[in-house]
Amino acid sequence: MAEGRTLFKGANLFDGRNAPTPNMNVVVSGRRIESVSKEVPPTAEGDRVVDLAGRTLMPGMVQGHFHACFGSFGSGAPAPVLGLEAPATFLGMLGAHNARILLNCGFTGAVGSSNPYGLDVSLKEAIAYEFTDGPRLLACTREYVTSGDAADGTNRSWYMELGNTGLIRRVDGADAYRQAAREDFGRGADVVKLSAGPGHGSHPATDFCYLTRAELDAVVGVAHDQGKLVRAHCPSRSAIMECADAGVDIIDHADRMDEACIEAICRAGATVLPSMLWSATFLGLAENWDYAAQPFPIGSGFPEPLEETHKRIRGVREDFEHTCRMLPELVKSGARIVIGDDFGTAIMRHGDYVNELELYVKELGIDAFDVLRWATYNGWDLMGMSDELGSVEAGKLADLVVVDGNPVADISCLKGPLVVMKDGVFVKDQLN
């Protein structure tokens, strides 16, 4: 089939790494970017010219913490705790739905986080077979938890483990971690998710690492031998230190990071996903709740006296303020940071991904240019795909987004992109 080329003309170009340049022209031919130039290149019969008139053209973004099947079941249904109280078949369809939302929001890449029933692997393959639309996905495993973890089904959070294939997989001892990782990689996973410590979002961090060093070494060893990634839920200082030192690739949340943690993260070359929107959203709800009128809906999994709830909320506030102070230090250190948060939990809808970026820029004062790089180049680099994606350069794959405005001046313009192109194909096209 003869493929016409597309010329994006007059773009404010954010190439993924450098400050935006106005009046640039980008030609896409087939799956790839053919040229990026200041001069308007000649076009041929059949080429499509899209005059961007100063709108911003940028690389497709990466959602670094994607729970494919978290989410409320629709307008008429009550929002479940994590969206896991449904049959596997239903969750598969919910995952496909969320993958389409993500793609339409301009995210052409995603790194999965915990999910049940091998759903991420199926979703990745369904996207590859074009059964459904979605981003390029690194499929994650269930969340490996040690017995007695706050999320362990033997505790009160029973809904986390549906049968034997729910959200969590209980693993104890180095050999068991090795076996679990081998099995999941054999079944197509790209990333193992570990629960390394309690806390984050709705609960304060406890300074604790659930896994022994031998367990961490075992799972990281198997993953790295096979060229795979390990990510860990690390709210506490000890979890961050232990995981960074053991070579865990993704430190999720890092609520209680300090200078020593930042040094360990840099030494190890680990990536941090601060995911602060969940904590901010929780606090916004919890600190303004009318407790006299009705019980607070986000509990600890069992009846909790009101004073305990308030203590918990104060603890979350303290952790959040700590992370707010430390994040600029992490930025200064040069550590790789990627965006991604717990969308699909009861108070954060899939589709609101840009709210996380707004938080960093508008509330924490981080440079929008930095945050844009976290969302683009850094994400693709984490996925091991930055040779092909993550920057707008001749020869690279054409995953592109057009937004109405300049995201460096106002990050909010990333909401509702006008154009989303994946692999040279228009997924969303509101300029036609």
Ligand SMILES: [Zn+2]
């Ligand atoms: Zn998560």
